[in-house]
Amino acid sequence: MKSKHLTKTMLAAGAVAAAAGKALAQTDAAVDQSLAMLKTYDWGNDRNTLNAIDKAILDSHGDAAARRALEKKLVDLLVGGISRSAQDYVCRKLRVIGTVQSVDALAALLQAEETSHIARYALECIPDDKAVDAIRTALPKVSNKLKPGIIGSLGKRRDTKSIPSIAKLLGDSDVDVAQAAAEALAMIGTPTVAAPLIAFAKQARSDRKVAFADACLVCADRLLAEGRKTDAVAIYKALSGDDQPKHVKVAAMKGMLTAAAKK
Amino acid sequence: MANQRSKPTQGAGAWLGRRTFLKTAAGAAALPYFIPASALGQDGSSAPSNRIVMAGIGIGNMGRGDLGAFLGRGDVQYVAVCDVKRDVRDGSVNRVNEKYGNKDCKAYNDFREIMAREDIDAVHCATPDHWHAIIVIEACRNGKDIYCQKPETKTLREGKLMIDAARRYSRVVSGGSQRVLEDYRKIVDACWNGDKGIVKSINVNVGPLPTDCNKNGEPIPDGFDWDRWLGPAPWSPYHPHRCSGSYSIDGTSWRSFKDYSGGGMTDWGAHHFGGATFAIDVRELEPEEVIFHHENGRKFATCRYPDGKLIHHNYPGRGNLDVEGTNEKGPSEPVPGYAGSGGIYGDFIDCVKTRKRPFRDIEYAVHTANVCHLFLVAYELERSLKWDTKKQQFVNDDEANRLVDYARREPWVI
Numbered sequence: 001m002k003s004k005h006l007t008k009t010m011l012a013a014g015a016v017a018a019a020a021g022k023a024l025a026q027t028d029a030a031v032d033q034s035l036a037m038l039k040t041y042d043w044g045n046d047r048n049t050l051n052a053i054d055k056a057i058l059d060s061h062g063d064a065a066a067r068r069a070l071e072k073k074l075v076d077l078l079v080g081g082i083s084r085s086a087q088d089y090v091c092r093k094l095r096v097i098g099t100v101q102s103v104d105a106l107a108a109l110l111q112a113e114e115t116s117h118i119a120r121y122a123l124e125c126i127p128d129d130k131a132v133d134a135i136r137t138a139l140p141k142v143s144n145k146l147k148p149g150i151i152g153s154l155g156k157r158r159d160t161k162s163i164p165s166i167a168k169l170l171g172d173s174d175v176d177v178a179q180a181a182a183e184a185l186a187m188i189g190t191p192t193v194a195a196p197l198i199a200f201a202k203q204a205r206s207d208r209k210v211a212f213a214d215a216c217l218v219c220a221d222r223l224l225a226e227g228r229k230t231d232a233v234a235i236y237k238a239l240s241g242d243d244q245p246k247h248v249k250v251a252a253m254k255g256m257l258t259a260a261a262k263k
Numbered sequence: 264m265a266n267q268r269s270k271p272t273q274g275a276g277a278w279l280g281r282r283t284f285l286k287t288a289a290g291a292a293a294l295p296y297f298i299p300a301s302a303l304g305q306d307g308s309s310a311p312s313n314r315i316v317m318a319g320i321g322i323g324n325m326g327r328g329d330l331g332a333f334l335g336r337g338d339v340q341y342v343a344v345c346d347v348k349r350d351v352r353d354g355s356v357n358r359v360n361e362k363y364g365n366k367d368c369k370a371y372n373d374f375r376e377i378m379a380r381e382d383i384d385a386v387h388c389a390t391p392d393h394w395h396a397i398i399v400i401e402a403c404r405n406g407k408d409i410y411c412q413k414p415e416t417k418t419l420r421e422g423k424l425m426i427d428a429a430r431r432y433s434r435v436v437s438g439g440s441q442r443v444l445e446d447y448r449k450i451v452d453a454c455w456n457g458d459k460g461i462v463k464s465i466n467v468n469v470g471p472l473p474t475d476c477n478k479n480g481e482p483i484p485d486g487f488d489w490d491r492w493l494g495p496a497p498w499s500p501y502h503p504h505r506c507s508g509s510y511s512i513d514g515t516s517w518r519s520f521k522d523y524s525g526g527g528m529t530d531w532g533a534h535h536f537g538g539a540t541f542a543i544d545v546r547e548l549e550p551e552e553v554i555f556h557h558e559n560g561r562k563f564a565t566c567r568y569p570d571g572k573l574i575h576h577n578y579p580g581r582g583n584l585d586v587e588g589t590n591e592k593g594p595s596e597p598v599p600g601y602a603g604s605g606g607i608y609g610d611f612i613d614c615v616k617t618r619k620r621p622f623r624d625i626e627y628a629v630h631t632a633n634v635c636h637l638f639l640v641a642y643e644l645e646r647s648l649k650w651d652t653k654k655q656q657f658v659n660d661d662e663a664n665r666l667v668d669y670a671r672r673e674p675w676v677i
Contacts, residue, residue, distance in 0.1 A: 043500055044479030058645050061662070085477060088497065092475075096665055117672040118497055125665040149673030156668075176674035183676045207379075214404040217431055247406030251432050 031056045031070070038077050041086040050089060057097055071097050078105045087115060094122035100130050107134035116146045124153045132157050139165055144172075148180035155184025163188060167196040175207055182208075182215035189222035191231040198238045213239055213248040217255065224259055233259050315615050316384045318343035320374045320398055323351045324508035325412050326389030329439075330355060332608040333387060334362055339612060342383065345371040349486030372488055374398055378405040385615050388412060389439070391506075391523045393496045396421035397675055399436060399625070403428035410611045412439035413533035414525060415628045419636045420668035422629035423655050424677055429625050435614045437621035438628025440537045441607040444600060447538035450584050454542045455598045459588030462543045464565075464573035466581035467535045471512055472642055473526030474519060478502035495671035496522040525639050528576075532635040533628075536574065539584055540634065543572055544596075546627040549652040550574070553637040555645060564641050566634055569652075576638050640666045 030052035037049050053070075060066035074090045082090070087109070094102045103126065109119035116138075123131045136159060139150050151169065154162040162184075169181035182200065185193040197219055201212040220235035236259065239252035317339050319330045323346060333339045341362075344355040352370040359368035371377055377386060378401050385408040388398045395411055396418075402409040403425075415438045416422045429436040444451075453459055480500025483489045489501045499505065499522070509516040510530075517523040518530050525532070540546050550566035563577040575581065601622050603613025614621040640663055641648055649658035657663035671677065 043477060045477060047475050047477040061644070061646070088499075089475075089477075095669075096662055114498070117670065120670040121497060124670040127661060146673055148676055149671070152673070152676030153670055155676065156670075180674060180676045210405055218427075221427065221431065245406065247432055254431075254433065 027052070027056065027059070035073055035077065038082060038086045038089065039080075040083075041089065042083045043085045045085070053093065057093060067097055068099070068101065071099060071101060075102050075105045079108075084114060088118055091118040091122040095125045098122050098126045098131075100126070100128040102126065103128065103130045103134050106131075107138065110134065110138040110150070111142050111146075113143065113146060116142065117149055120149055120153050124156060132159050132161075135159075136162050136165075144174045144177055147174075148176045151177070151180040151184045155180075155187035158188045160188060160190060160192075163190070163192055167193070170196055170200045170212075178208055179211040182212050183218075186215035186218035186222070189219050189226075191223065191228060193219060194223070194231055194235055198235060201239065202243060210245065210248070213244055217248070217251055220252075220255055224255070224262065229259050229262055314338055314340040315612055316340050316342055316382055318345065318377045318380075318383050318386045319355070320345040320377060320386055320388045321390030321394070321412075322346050322355045323348060324389070324510075325439075326387070327355070329387045329389050329410070329412065329608070330358070332605070333612075334359060336605060336608070336612060338616075342367060343369045343371060343377050343380065345374045345377050347372060347488040347491045372491065375401065378402060378407065383407060385409065385435075385611075391492075391508075391517045392417045392525070392529065393523045394494050396425055397495060397677055399425045400428045400677055403432045403434045403436065406432060406434070408435040408611075408615045410437045410439060410608070411625075411628075413537070413628065414529035414632050414635065415439070415533070415625065416632040416636070417523075417525070418668045419633055419640075419655065419666075421677070422633055426626050426629055433618070435611065435618065435621060436625035437607070437611040437614070438533075438537075438623040438625060438631075439607070440534050440623060440628070440631075442534040443537035443541055443631075444622060445606070446534065447542060447584055450586060451538065451542045451598060454544070454586060454588075455596050457593030457595045459586050460591040460593050461589040462572060462586060463589070464575060464587045465539045465543050466575040466578045466583070466585045467532070467539050468577050468581075468583040469532045469535050470527040470577070472528055472639065473512075473521040473524055474514065476502075476505055476514075476520040476522065478504055493672065495675035497672060525635055528639055529632060529635040532638075533631060535583060536634045537623075537628070537631040539574055540627075540631055542584065542586065543574075545570070545572055545574075546630060549630050549633050550637055550650060551652055552647070552649050553641040554647045555641045557645065562642065562645075564638050566637055574634060 034050050034052040056070055060070060071094070074093055078087065078090050094106065102122065106119045106123045109115035120135065123135055132154070135150055135153050139147065142150055151166055154166065166181045166184050169177050172178045172181065182197060185197055197212065197216045201216045204212040216235050216239055220232040224232035233256060236252045236255040240249050240256065315338060317333055319326055322330050322344050334341050341359045344352060344359065346352045346355065356368045356370045360366050377383060386402055387410040388395060389412040390398060392414055395415055399409055399411050416425065425436065454462055476499070479502065481502055483501045492506055493499070504515045505517060505520065507516045510518065512518045512527045512530060519526060524530060545568050548568050548570065551569050552567040554565045554567065556563050556565070561579060563575065563579065566574045599622065601607060601610035602619060603609040607623060610622050637650055643666060644663060648660055648663050651658050656667065
């Protein structure tokens with residue numbers, strides 16, 4: 001009786017394993033088929049033909065090895081040369097599952113006007129320091145058109161190593177570059193960025209005065225929230241003079257009152 | 264009229280233009296100074312000027328309606344419109360100029376030119392959702408009040424940035440769902456009157472979720488600035504379905520696609536979840552957990568608030584805004600409402616004058632939008648998530664945190 005039961009259990013287990021293996025094989029086949037389709041995928045093609053990859057990403061959550069393998073296949077496609085639409089798809093997926101192994105392939109896209117943004121779309125989210133290194137390295141190499149995006153990504157990552165090179169761009173003749181530099185420094189928000197931000201806010205041309213003042217206030221608010229009251233108050237004070245627009249002065253005064261109320 | 268200055272009467276500030284006056288008053292509201300009611304025109308005397316000078320950004324579809332509502336008010340002077348479609352721009356300029364019988368209304372393709380105009384007090388924004396945060400923040404830092412259509416945010420990160428900007432500059436920032444107060448009165452009244460007892464949960468049925476878009480390129484119509492329409496969103500070739508303002512969410516409008524919208528979840532969700540959070544009185548809170556369910560082939564989800572209340576999405580067997588409570592009679596509370604007259608538009612204008620927070624203050628609007636975004640992330644990843652409301656991050660989930668925001672296309676940085 002006992003032996004019969006054991007046999008039945010083993011048979012059932014074998015059947016389940018076989019079924020699972022078959023399902024896995026089918027899934028793998030579907031994923032491989034979708035990956036193959038990416039080689040010729042272009043605008044206008046049916047997006048549903050890539051659904052097996054989406055599903056594989058969901059199913060592999062918590063399985064680092066499976067994720068790495070899938071990521072590697074996507075990176076290989078990116079390196080191998082695919083259409084702009086396929087690049088778009090791959091970068092969107094790497095935004096979610098990308099690791100250090102995606103960085104070089106994405107970094108290679110940063111300097112081209114057509115792909116710089118979609119590469120950042122993924123790179124900005126990859127937590128590894130190598131991703132930020134790649135974005136920082138690209139900064140002096142990209143055109144002025146692309147610089148605000150690169151600067152913005154460095155700001156969002158609060159990359160303190162970028163402070164000197166971003167600070168130099170505060171005086172750039174391109175207003176988008178200069179404003180992006182101010183906003184990025186505000187996002188980084190360390191006491192080190194206060195001095196250059198204040199200096200530029202005080203002498204800013206009219207077309208960038210508001211952006212620079214805002215960057216100072218954002219930075220001050222961040223410093224205050226992090227307990228650096230003295231650093232914050234120094235910024236608020238610098239913006240409370242008559243050289244600033246009235247609403248900026250009022251915001252700076254409000255900041256000083258908030259700081260005064262803080263222990 | 265709007266740019267005329269009142270004759271000096273008495274005391275300091277008598278020569279202040281209305282805009283200068285409002286900016287000063289806004290600051291004073293945050294500072295320990297007293298503004299006499301007479302100066303604000305609240306006691307029947309003349310204010311520095313009697314009209315709010317306004318401009319509209321994104322004036323097709325919903326923006327057209329918003330423009331009409333503000334244009335129809337006697338206390339608003341409409342002076343500028345901005346849209347990336349030339350025909351929409353020109354049509355709106357003509358409409359405004361016909362109303363006033365002059366040619367004073369100016370048209371812009373770049374909203375930043377409107378923000379730079381010092382004579383403009385307030386703007387309304389009805390662009391596609393992926394533009395909202397950039398425009399709201401830019402308005403605040405230029406000292407302008409703003410009425411922003413719903414859904415106010417595209418991502419979780421944007422909400423805090425918008426609230427911070429509004430508070431930093433003491434701006435009046437109103438979200439744009441009139442339905443929150445107007446469409447769900449029966450259930451809101453029942454909850455606030457205590458008829459439902461202690462409220463445990465409410466359900467919202469709404470959809471569909473947004474999808475990716477891979478439509479083929481077509482020639483860009485003459486007079487349409489496609490690059491600016493895309494703005495911070497990833498580049499893609501022009502296709503009319505990507506940018507159609509149609510209210511359908513079936514793959515033929517921008518409301519269908521992830522790059523520009525949260526689909527039905529945020530589009531109608533801004534109304535329904537706004538009504539739901541109002542009804543069960545969690546407008547000031549954010550959920551701290553979203554629970555993903557997959558049962559019998561059906562996916563649905565639940566947000567849990569710090570006070571234990573639940574908001575379900577598409578809970579099987581429950582109707583839209585269906586409240587579960589203990590049903591014994593509880594205490595009654597007065598239901599908040601609009602200030603001024605003229606619905607949500609009047610509420611905004613009244614608050615611009617009084618410097619009070621509007622009914623659909625940006626903080627409440629963001630909290631509603633965040634419910635939608637938390638559901639979207641949970642559905643995208645198909646798992647339950649914990650949300651740290653202070654850090655504005657998911658707890659111990661790197662993958663979910665990658666979906667809190669997205670890298671914007673240059674030159675747009677926030």
